[in-house]
Amino acid sequence: MKKGGVLATCLFLVTTILIVIGTIKPVPSALAYASRDGREIASSSTPEAALNNLGAEIRAQAWGKAYANLANKTQFTQEEFVRDLTGKYPCLRSSATLNNFEVFPLHATTDDAEARMKFYWSTSVGVLPDSRDLHLVRRGDRWEAEWPIQKEPTAPPQVIPVNYLRWDVIYRGAGDDWGAQDVESPHVRIIDMHPVERADGVFLLGELLNEDVVPAYVSVSATLLDKNHARLETEGSFDKISHLLLPKQVTPFLILFPNMSLSKVGSIRMTPFSTLIPASADPVIELDNERLNPMPSPSLTGQLINQSGQVVNVAHVLGTFYDRNGQVVWVADQYIDRALVPQSPVSFDLHIPEDLAGKISSQRTVVSTYSFGGAA
Amino acid sequence: MKLTQPFAPAFFLLVLASLAAQQPDRGFPSAIEAGSAFSIELHGSGQANLYIFGPNQVLQRTIQLGGATYFPAGSLYNAGHYSFLVDAGSQSQSGEFDVVPVSEPSELSFLAKPSRLPVNLRGGITGAIYVFDRYRNLIIVPEAARFELSSQTGNKQTRSVPTHDGAVWIAMDSTAQQGVDKFLAQVGGISSLRIIRQVPGEPCGIKMKARASGARVQLITDPVRDCNGNLVPDGTIVTFTETSGGTESTADVPLKQGFAQIEMPSRAGATISVASGTVLGNQIRWEQ
Numbered sequence: 001m002k003k004g005g006v007l008a009t010c011l012f013l014v015t016t017i018l019i020v021i022g023t024i025k026p027v028p029s030a031l032a033y034a035s036r037d038g039r040e041i042a043s044s045s046t047p048e049a050a051l052n053n054l055g056a057e058i059r060a061q062a063w064g065k066a067y068a069n070l071a072n073k074t075q076f077t078q079e080e081f082v083r084d085l086t087g088k089y090p091c092l093r094s095s096a097t098l099n100n101f102e103v104f105p106l107h108a109t110t111d112d113a114e115a116r117m118k119f120y121w122s123t124s125v126g127v128l129p130d131s132r133d134l135h136l137v138r139r140g141d142r143w144e145a146e147w148p149i150q151k152e153p154t155a156p157p158q159v160i161p162v163n164y165l166r167w168d169v170i171y172r173g174a175g176d177d178w179g180a181q182d183v184e185s186p187h188v189r190i191i192d193m194h195p196v197e198r199a200d201g202v203f204l205l206g207e208l209l210n211e212d213v214v215p216a217y218v219s220v221s222a223t224l225l226d227k228n229h230a231r232l233e234t235e236g237s238f239d240k241i242s243h244l245l246l247p248k249q250v251t252p253f254l255i256l257f258p259n260m261s262l263s264k265v266g267s268i269r270m271t272p273f274s275t276l277i278p279a280s281a282d283p284v285i286e287l288d289n290e291r292l293n294p295m296p297s298p299s300l301t302g303q304l305i306n307q308s309g310q311v312v313n314v315a316h317v318l319g320t321f322y323d324r325n326g327q328v329v330w331v332a333d334q335y336i337d338r339a340l341v342p343q344s345p346v347s348f349d350l351h352i353p354e355d356l357a358g359k360i361s362s363q364r365t366v367v368s369t370y371s372f373g374g375a376a
Numbered sequence: 377m378k379l380t381q382p383f384a385p386a387f388f389l390l391v392l393a394s395l396a397a398q399q400p401d402r403g404f405p406s407a408i409e410a411g412s413a414f415s416i417e418l419h420g421s422g423q424a425n426l427y428i429f430g431p432n433q434v435l436q437r438t439i440q441l442g443g444a445t446y447f448p449a450g451s452l453y454n455a456g457h458y459s460f461l462v463d464a465g466s467q468s469q470s471g472e473f474d475v476v477p478v479s480e481p482s483e484l485s486f487l488a489k490p491s492r493l494p495v496n497l498r499g500g501i502t503g504a505i506y507v508f509d510r511y512r513n514l515i516i517v518p519e520a521a522r523f524e525l526s527s528q529t530g531n532k533q534t535r536s537v538p539t540h541d542g543a544v545w546i547a548m549d550s551t552a553q554q555g556v557d558k559f560l561a562q563v564g565g566i567s568s569l570r571i572i573r574q575v576p577g578e579p580c581g582i583k584m585k586a587r588a589s590g591a592r593v594q595l596i597t598d599p600v601r602d603c604n605g606n607l608v609p610d611g612t613i614v615t616f617t618e619t620s621g622g623t624e625s626t627a628d629v630p631l632k633q634g635f636a637q638i639e640m641p642s643r644a645g646a647t648i649s650v651a652s653g654t655v656l657g658n659q660i661r662w663e664q
Contacts, residue, residue, distance in 0.1 A: 165611050165632055184491040191654060209653055213575045213609045214492070246630055248579070248653035249613040281611045281630035288641060290624040307627070307638065365626060 044069070047113035047136045048103055050143035055101035055117065058085060071137050071144035081147060088152040089311050089339035090372050092128065096121040096337070111138045121337065125239070128337045153344035160309030160342065165281040167215050186216035188245070188274040194328050197262040198353075204255040205328045207320060208272060210245035215279035218245050220253045220272050227266035233257050240333060242318055242368040244279055251366060252320035254331040283308030285315065285367040288345065298357035303345035304336065304367060312340035314370040319350040321360045330356050340369070404460060407474045410511050413449040418442070424464030430475060431456035441467060455513035478509035481519060481564045488559045488570035494577045495604055497550040501525065501572055504545035505561045514542035522562040523548070525572070528555040539563070550574045554606040576606035582614065582657025584650045588664050589639055593618075596637040597650060597657070607634050612652060618662075620646035 044050035057066035067078040087093040099122040106114040113136040121128050135146045172182035193206035210216045221236040240254035290302035300319050315336040323329050332350040403417045420441030428435040431454045439445040455477045461470045485506040493500045507515045518538045525533045537544050559570045580603035600608040614636035618625040620643035629636040650657035
């Protein structure tokens with residue numbers, strides 16, 4: 001009985017101490033959620049503090065509070081501000097939350113300042129970064145940011161004729177005769193494969209062709225065997241591949257074997273997988289202004305243009321990079337977090353590792369698309 | 377004891393009967409056709425339990441030894457080797473017999489592969505059949521099998537081959553013309569049909585034309601065909617690539633109604649190429 005009283009007193013004291021610590025020095029995430037009710041997190045007495053407040057409000061999805069603290073809010077509505085952050089059409093950003101952000105001051109005087117904010121959005125395909133350059137102005141003892149609003153384009157009303165082409169599949173039924181044949185799986189072929197050793201491990205890079213006349217759902221897995229033909233490890237391409245291949249379409253693939261050395265590998269067993277899938281031949285995405293950018297920040301940049309009349313909700317860009325001999329030396333990818341509105345260009349930027357930039361002489365880029373409420 | 381002359385034939389018959397009783401499978405036919413009715417007569421007297429064991433089948437009957445026991449049609453229907461046991465105390469006996477398939481085919485299992493293949497492929501189509509009787513027993517005696525592959529245009533390839541141990545397989549060539557072919561297998565009066573789709577091969581000699589369309593260039597291919605003149609099916613991806621200075625524009629466009637078309641940026645001096653899969657088409661230098 002006496003021991004129980006001591007324990008209760010200890011628990012009470014520890015709880016009280018933790019509450020006091022949490023109140024005096026709260027963790028940033030708790031602070032962000034606490035600011036949802038409209039209270040300011042900290043005074044916006046410096047440009048950095050103003051941007052930290054703005055970032056925390058966006059993270060807490062306190063849109064009203066974030067909008068109210070902007071210097072240029074008369075130029076757009078709160079709905080437009082929210083659409084700028086979450087997307088006008090359903091896309092990866094619509095369901096994303098801001099994981100964290102960084103503020104990089106660029107320039108400051110007594111009355112105005114320039115800074116770059118980097119946002120890291122948690123989406124269903126991983127963390128996607130976004131960057132905005134903001135101008136800040138001082139109003140009395142407070143700093144306020146001018147939000148560089150990017151209004152999502154809207155396609156002008158029009159009729160776009162589409163010769164709708166689609167494949168559906170009827171599979172063999174459970175009650176069919178034992179000898180009744182099922183529909184043949186699509187024939188796919190690995191047309192290139194090349195192992196590369198890097199600091200992260202061994203990468204298998206290659207290309208897969210659908211040589212059939214029907215669409216295919218594809219994936220590739222590989223097994224590394226040692227010199228005695230014993231299995232070392234098996235990995236798959238996961239999302240470093242375009243899973244839907246229309247007839248005669250080619251996709252790159254990348255398979256990573258973390259912490260593996262090529263010196264241990266005697267041979268590689270590749271296993272391409274393909275199965276029939278109901279699919280549509282649309283939309284067509286044009287890749288425009290693709291450019292290989294040199295050092296110090298090597299990349300492939302360009303624009304995606306949705307040539308169809310259907311909004312594309314998620315686009316995945318996969319770039320294949322070749323050396324002078326036409327051998328694949330790298331595969332890079334990027335998810336586009338905005339919907340692709342018909343005829344409106346959306347930029348992409350595929351990072352290329354610095355050490356490989358000098359070897360690359362050409363590239364080929366493909367886009368896989370997903371539309372909510374319809375087949376890809 | 378001394379036997380007198382009149383008793384000698386009776387004694388001889390008694391010895392024969394005794395020897396016959398020791399023959400365990402007497403009264404059981406050595407082979408029975410699956411599903412057919414049959415009767416047996418086992419020597420002895422009194423009642424006994426008869427057990428018959430075979431593939432997927434066990435029968436138990438109470439029989440009268442020394443009299444006929446009738447088994448109606450369908451009693452034993454799985455072909456194979458059977459054993460029987462008569463449980464009758466000192467008169468117990470056992471033996472073996474066979475149930476053979478019905479000689480008339482009733483069902484074919486026809487495996488035709490693949491369901492889809494390119495035109496002009498030698499030995500590309502394989503067909504295998506298994507011949508069964510009406511109880512799904514494999515008929516292992518040779519039967520004359522006939523295969524017929526007929527195209528939409530009326531061309532036919534036929535082969536006749538006897539079955540061996542209940543099965544037979546053949547290989548046939550795909551024709552030069554695309555289409556849906558009917559693959560028929562026939563044994564006796566029984567037939568089974570499969571559908572084989574012959575599809576065009578790789579595109580052959582892709583050609584495109586370019587014309588100005590406002591600030592853009594409209595690219596359109598001629599109807600894309602394989603090397604046998606078959607139209608490549610709609611949905612096949614054709615890749616257009618425009619290279620100008622250090623920039624490139626590409627688009628993967630599906631064939632629709634036989635050709636692919638797209639509008640790309642009009643850049644003077646640009647080189648535009650077309651390809652499908654691993655097959656390259658022509659190249660255009662755009663000067664407008």
